[in-house]
Amino acid sequence: ETLVLTYDVIANDGDTDSNTQTVTITITGTNDGPVASGSYEHQIVDGPGADTYDDITGQLRASDPDHEVDELTWTLPDGQGQYGTLTVNPDGSYTYEVDEAAVNGLTDGDNPVDSFTVVVTDPSGASDTRTINISLSGTNDTAEVSGVDEGEVIEAGGGDPGVPTTEGTLLAVDADNPDNRFQPDSGRGSNGYGNFVVDEDGNWSYTLDNDNPEVDALNEGDTLTDTFVVRTEDGTEAQVTITIRGTNDPAVIDGDDSGTVVEAGANGPGEPVAEGTLSSGDVDNPDNVFQLEMGEGDSGYGNFVVDESGNWSYTLDNDNPEVAALNDGDTLTDTFVVRTEDGTETQVTITIRGANDPAVIGGDDTGLVVEDDAENTVGGTLTASDVDNPDNLFEPASGVSNGGYGSFVVDANGNWTYTLDNNNIAVDALYEGETLVDSFVISTADGTSRVVEITILGRDEPEVLHPVHIHRHDSGGDLWVPEVEGFDTGSSRPSGSFDRSLDFVANWLRESSEHEGVVARLWAALKPRDRLVYTSDPFTFNLQAGTFLHTDPGASLVLEATLKSGAPLPGWLYFDRETGEFSGIPPEGYEGEVHIRVVAKDSDGREAQVQFTIKVVDEQEVGMLLEETPQDDTSNEQTLRGKAGFSAQVAAEAGGNDLQAGARALVASLQALEN
Structure with missing residues (x-):
């Protein structure tokens, strides 16, 4: 392309003469290239999370003296960057599409630049370039943690170990670190109720500390919470929450857990009641509080009562056949359970000591004998029913009866015989129809006794009265008589002498086979x-x-x-x-x-x-x-x-007669012969 320029050049000498000359200039054109202008700097800042980013857009600028702007064309030789893709349109508009994964993969300290060179070209093929820079600032992205982040444990109690351990596994997805990588750790939960362990693969376990006072104080239905932190390799934290469920802890029971009662028996009512007091300490319930209860002992030998303060009493049932069958030295055991407020149980043991129960004696416990009868014996049989000894078993015995009027024999079967002593002075002195009562005791095998009473019926007989023997011993002796209250006495007569008018005592003495003394009675x-x-x-x-x-x-x-x-x-x-x-x-x-x-x-x-x-x-x-x-x-x-008409009047006074001290005088018609 050319440009012709024509100029008229006038030459003048300074005076009046001039000359005009036309000058023609032909300019042949040359293509001027486009000029790109502007600065194209962009920045992407990585966030701590898994961020998303909008596209970056812009408009390139260029000028060209030879062409209109819209005749210029923009191109991008390579639009693929590390952290995104740049697209440039012919008109110079561009878009940078962020690779979010790549950007989130940047960590602290990473500051890369994605640079792109773009070219602007005019229709003549002249061109210019410009650079688009995408600057990135990396940050550690938090891992996305998932998996088991809670657990439950159960307190031990009541003899049950509970469930003291819980376990789980966490997962981690991390844009700028390896997935599922954790920091190994161990320690105590945030509230101190247990201990945890975490390995590098995210496996964790938590073990409850049952000795912790707050844990130990949990009751049924109560809960506590403990936590601990698990960290991924990049430090992303996740909290694991542990729920601790309470269990009733048994109370510690102390005090009187045994007692003794004694069966009623032959010697009295025994000791039918035993009492005691229990105490309790309980970490998760009030101390010394018990359940009210009453009932029969486990073996049924008695009844018990327990109040809310732990006071208990046990009353023996003496009518129970097994209790009644106990003998001296025998024992039975009964038990009952006492429960604290939380149901902790303890057993109270009652020792039942036996006592001999008296036998129930029946049968023949009376008899009748007649003085001087041809048959001077009487017999019978006693029976014995005994709950704690063999029935009808007696202690064999023999001897003189209680009154001394006869003798008795008892065998082991309760058969007894009484034999009257007709030579007994009191027996011999009986009148017709007069009676004496004698007795003896029969005992069963357990010592229960029964008195057998014998009625002795008197019978008249021809009376042979011997003179009263007033005699002397080898050394000489005086007349003596038993002392009877209320009468005057005097000195005795010398031995060998006797006053027939002497009043003498009404103690007539039977014949003695010897004359050296009086038979003692x-x-x-x-x-x-x-x-x-x-x-x-x-x-x-x-x-x-x-x-x-x-x-x-x-x-x-x-x-x-x-x-x-x-x-x-x-x-x-x-x-x-x-x-x-x-x-x-x-x-x-x-x-x-x-x-x-x-x-x-x-x-x-x-x-x-x-x-x-x-x-x-x-x-x-x-x-x-x-x-x-x-x-x-x-x-x-x-x-x-006396016998056979022998009678006398009791004198009001001794009447002056000299008798040994204490004699009650009789005025008698009997003749006393000196021997």
């Missing part, structure tokens, strides 16, 4: 009268002096008072063995008869007995129940009966 001379006493009213009375007599005035007699059955006197009735005094206060509301037996014994084992009755009434009654014979008489006289 102990007998009951007086029957005490029955007594009437009043409820709640104190009383006192004595056995009359002379109730028991002995042929030896110096004999020492021991007195013992029991019930007629042989059982001890009731608690309100007291007997003084030294003085023979009875005293007491019948309890309020008590009425009835108390049948008393008084036994006298000498040092040689001889016995004699009397019986009488105390009647207790609630209001005063007039008169005595029975008249005592003999008894003090207002007329100063009473009658003593």
Whole structure:
């Protein structure tokens, strides 16, 4: 392309002359290339997460003196970058599409640049270039953690170990680090309730610390939470949450977990009740709180009661057949369970000690013999029913009866025989129809006793009265008689002398085979009268002096008072063995008869007995129940009966006759012969 330029050149000499010359200039054109302009710098900043990015766009600029801008063409030799792809349009517009994965893969310290050279060309083929720079700033991207991030453990309690361990595995996806890579770690949970371990593959475990006080205090239904942190290789954190479920911890029970009761038996009511108190310490419930409960022992031998404070009592059922069958030295065991508020159980053990139950004795416990009868024996059989010993088993025994009027024999089967001693002075002295009562005791194998009473019926017989033997011993001797209260006494007659008019004692002595002394005897001379006493009213009375007599005035007699059955006197009735005094206060509301037996014994084992009755009434009654014979008489006289018409009057005074101390004088028609 050319350009012709024509110029007129005028030359002038400075004066008036000039000359004009036309100059023609032809300009031949040359193509001017395009000129790219502008700066094209872009920046991408990596975020900490898995970021997404918008495309980067722009417009390239260029000029060309020879061409219009729209005649210029933009091209990109290579648009593929490391972190994205650049596309340039012919008109110079461009787009950078970010490779998000590549950008997120950048980590701290990474600052790469994606550069692209673009070319602008004019229609003549002239060109220019420009650079587009994409600058990137890397950041560590957090890993995306998934997997098992929670667990559950259960506290141990009540003998159950619970579930102390839980496990899981975490996964990690990390744009700028290897996937599933974790930092190994171990330690205690954030709340200190347990310990955790994490390996490099994301496997974790948590173990509960059952000794932790807060864990131990958990009850059924209670929960706690513990946590720990797991870190991926790039430090991305994930929290694992552990739920701790409570279990009731058993209470620790202490105190009285055993007791002893004693069966009622022959010797009393036993000890039917045992008591105690339990205490409890409980980490997850109040201390010393128990469940109210009552019922029968596990073996059914008694009943128990437990209150909420842990106090318990056990009452033996003495009517239980197995309990009743216990003997001395035997034992049974019963148990019952006591529960704390949380249900922790402890067993209370009761030892039941046996006691001998008295046998129930039946059969023949009385008999009758007749003085001087051809058959001077009587017999019978007792039976015994015993819950804790063999039935009908007795202790064999033999000996002299309690009154000394005969002898008895008992075999192991309860068969007994009583043989009357017709030579006994008291027996021999019986009149027709008169009676004596003798007794002996039979015991079962367990010691239960029964008194067998023998009634001895008197029979008249021709009386052969021998003279009273008044004699002397080798060294000489005096006449002596038993002391009887209430009469004057004097000195004895010299041995070898006798005054036929002498009043003498009514102690007629049977023939002795020897004349060197009097045969020693102990007998009951007086029957005490029955007594009437009043409820709640104190009383006192004595056995009359002379109730028991002995042929030896110096004999020492021991007195013992029991019930007629042989059982001890009731608690309100007291007997003084030294003085023979009875005293007491019948309890309020008590009425009835108390049948008393008084036994006298000498040092040689001889016995004699009397019986009488105390009647207790609630209001005063007039008169005595029975008249005592003999008894003090207002007329100063009473009658003593002897054998076959032998009788005498009791003198009010000794009448001046000299007798040894204590004699009660008799005016008698009998002849006393000197021997």
